[in-house]
Amino acid sequence: xxxxTDFDLKQYLKDKKSKIENFIKNYxxxxxxxxxxxxxxxxxxxxxxxxxRPILCIASYEACNGTKDITPYAVALEFIHTYSLIHxxxxxxxxxxxxxxxxxxxxxxxxxxxxxAGDGLLTxxxxxxxxxxxxxxxxxxxxxxxxxxxxxxxxxxMVAGQAYDLISEGKEPDEDTVKFIHLHKTAAMIKASxxxxxxLAEASEDKIGRLEIYGKAVGLAFQIVDDILxxxxxxxxxxxxxxxxxxxxxxxYPKVFGxxxxxxxxxxxxxxxxxxxxxxxxxxxxxRKIAKFIVNRTA
Amino acid sequence: xxxxTDFDLKQYLKDKKSKIENFIKNYxxxxxxxxxxxxxxxxxxxxxxxxxRPILCIASYEACNGTKDITPYAVALEFIHTYSLIHxxxxxxxxxxxxxxxxxxxxxxxxxxxxxAGDGLLTxxxxxxxxxxxxxxxxxxxxxxxxxxxxxxxxxxMVAGQAYDLISEGKEPDEDTVKFIHLHKTAAMIKASxxxxxxLAEASEDKIGRLEIYGKAVGLAFQIVDDILxxxxxxxxxxxxxxxxxxxxxxxYPKVFGxxxxxxxxxxxxxxxxxxxxxxxxxxxxxRKIAKFIVNRTA
Numbered sequence: 001x002x003x004x005t006d007f008d009l010k011q012y013l014k015d016k017k018s019k020i021e022n023f024i025k026n027y028x029x030x031x032x033x034x035x036x037x038x039x040x041x042x043x044x045x046x047x048x049x050x051x052x053r054p055i056l057c058i059a060s061y062e063a064c065n066g067t068k069d070i071t072p073y074a075v076a077l078e079f080i081h082t083y084s085l086i087h088x089x090x091x092x093x094x095x096x097x098x099x100x101x102x103x104x105x106x107x108x109x110x111x112x113x114x115x116x117a118g119d120g121l122l123t124x125x126x127x128x129x130x131x132x133x134x135x136x137x138x139x140x141x142x143x144x145x146x147x148x149x150x151x152x153x154x155x156x157x158m159v160a161g162q163a164y165d166l167i168s169e170g171k172e173p174d175e176d177t178v179k180f181i182h183l184h185k186t187a188a189m190i191k192a193s194x195x196x197x198x199x200l201a202e203a204s205e206d207k208i209g210r211l212e213i214y215g216k217a218v219g220l221a222f223q224i225v226d227d228i229l230x231x232x233x234x235x236x237x238x239x240x241x242x243x244x245x246x247x248x249x250x251x252x253y254p255k256v257f258g259x260x261x262x263x264x265x266x267x268x269x270x271x272x273x274x275x276x277x278x279x280x281x282x283x284x285x286x287x288r289k290i291a292k293f294i295v296n297r298t299a
Numbered sequence: 300x301x302x303x304t305d306f307d308l309k310q311y312l313k314d315k316k317s318k319i320e321n322f323i324k325n326y327x328x329x330x331x332x333x334x335x336x337x338x339x340x341x342x343x344x345x346x347x348x349x350x351x352r353p354i355l356c357i358a359s360y361e362a363c364n365g366t367k368d369i370t371p372y373a374v375a376l377e378f379i380h381t382y383s384l385i386h387x388x389x390x391x392x393x394x395x396x397x398x399x400x401x402x403x404x405x406x407x408x409x410x411x412x413x414x415x416a417g418d419g420l421l422t423x424x425x426x427x428x429x430x431x432x433x434x435x436x437x438x439x440x441x442x443x444x445x446x447x448x449x450x451x452x453x454x455x456x457m458v459a460g461q462a463y464d465l466i467s468e469g470k471e472p473d474e475d476t477v478k479f480i481h482l483h484k485t486a487a488m489i490k491a492s493x494x495x496x497x498x499l500a501e502a503s504e505d506k507i508g509r510l511e512i513y514g515k516a517v518g519l520a521f522q523i524v525d526d527i528l529x530x531x532x533x534x535x536x537x538x539x540x541x542x543x544x545x546x547x548x549x550x551x552y553p554k555v556f557g558x559x560x561x562x563x564x565x566x567x568x569x570x571x572x573x574x575x576x577x578x579x580x581x582x583x584x585x586x587r588k589i590a591k592f593i594v595n596r597t598a
Contacts, residue, residue, distance in 0.1 A: 092413075163335065
């Protein structure tokens, strides 16, 4: 298994994150009316996420020899992720009061504005993606990206996962159910992020397929690790109460498989992800390191 | 003022509506999982709307000499309209129990699923729009359409109108406020529907500009008539309680300008709309008749 050695992941993540956050900061310079909507959108966008999805998009693009600045399109993925968190935290959904150590959007701005901020962010993602002025990308490539992202985010992707998650609360742990939820709720958009980078780089079908396997595996591992951290991490590190999945009767991997087997599964998935991209050269080292980082993270 | 004579609007609306509803019926033939999400999405999509937005899109396309079947792209507009109704009816927003004479989505499926059905429909609109297989349309044209629709639906369009509407409930009637709300909440997407047709037909900038004026004017008139009907129509005809705007302390045209002046304003807007498209030939007759229909409707 090819493993990167002389590559500083911490610095890499910091650089990409700063580029992404600069773009976000500048994007909403023209005020949105009413101002409470502006504040609500910015509040959640700047609440200090890891920016894993846009970073994976850029890393995948670079692994496929892309050389342009695709930050705007990567940020569209973060808009969709942020919308999903705002809606997911609502009382009618997960009913969470804290997210990344801060009050959730609806706690600060009220439910109505939070719903609208989410709707607005989802919509704005497609405004960015349909703006061909950001980078010199062919319209047919951007259309492919929009199709990939919208199918992964929609009723056969992330939204389906959220719905299944919602109706499965308090139900008996079940292998098929938890796999469906995690593959749709989390893995679909992580897979889409990785694939978006490859599509933007106009990679071969073979490479896109390999990155799809990588993205899906890493995405599923990411959610399994999230489930594990809900049990093993601390409230302080996570910025939300420890054990909240358990308390809500959420269907999680540890609940279905136990902690040890869940950890094994996450490790297996990372191996699968690394194998899928073995044919890539050292430009895929960030993807390799990120896969390992995801399974070893503590928050 | 050019006015159509030998044109049967009723039959025209019926034909287009049936085409649109057939497409919707076939679109979700492959089941969505979980089934409650499928049912929720279909419930609101088939709740018997007037289909004004997709019909305006097709009428505008035909007025610009378009000859292909653009039903799928027109339906994307109906998806966005339907999502906006589902979210608008939520307890945290307008808190409506009835829509078109039937219980609102969240009343039947619960708030969580209703939020997700709305999210899913909004997302699915972009899946349709980015699928170049539906009609032989150039990718750059579809990108322009996606940009037009997403900007009109988003935080500087419909979502801004909804947010302003929400925070203005119970406030003193104010001309600028009600105009902002109506232009964004309703007119923006009606304008986008008309413009989408023109962009798909690859109309000249001049024609697109004229149809933009038409769409904005007709859209604003549509909402003013809605406000008037809330006072003058019956609960039975409207499928929701009469006077519900008044009861909620909504900012409406009659509240700001009085009933008579509101009616005058709606008539003026229709004149403005008709003038803007005077240069079009008889293929624009449906647009002309629809404008008059909108101001004369009783439900």
